[in-house]
Amino acid sequence: MVKLTRHIKEKMSQRGIYKDLLDIVLIYGVVKQDKVILNRKRCKNILIRLDFFYKKAKALKDRLHIKNLRKSRSIILKILDKGGITLVIVGDRLITTYNTNIKFKRRRRYKGKKRY
Numbered sequence: 001m002v003k004l005t006r007h008i009k010e011k012m013s014q015r016g017i018y019k020d021l022l023d024i025v026l027i028y029g030v031v032k033q034d035k036v037i038l039n040r041k042r043c044k045n046i047l048i049r050l051d052f053f054y055k056k057a058k059a060l061k062d063r064l065h066i067k068n069l070r071k072s073r074s075i076i077l078k079i080l081d082k083g084g085i086t087l088v089i090v091g092d093r094l095i096t097t098y099n100t101n102i103k104f105k106r107r108r109r110y111k112g113k114k115r116y
Contacts, residue, residue: 039084
């Protein structure tokens with residue numbers, strides 16, 4: 001059982017990330033050091049697999065399984081829209097979460113003559 005810190009609760013509300021998204025990240029994400037990362041590429045692969053299982057469940061007419069697959073698919077699509085989610089974990093506590101594809105602005109260098 002993982003515990004949410006006050007910091008992660010604040011960041012989740014600021015960034016539009018809710019508990020269901022974190023559950024999917026914990027299930028399908030890749031662990032790198034103290035982070036669990038679910039990026040766009042992995043989301044697309046998961047969607048392909050979910051679609052495959054959806055077709056099988058539809059052929060078997062398993063309504064409960066179809067409902068769960070639809071819910072998982074909608075959550076994966078939300079993560080894909082965000083560009084992926086990274087979750088930082090230390091021990092049994094979730095510390096923070098953020099969108100994976102954050103682009104940092106670089107400072108441009110002055111290309112003219114240097115002035116002293």
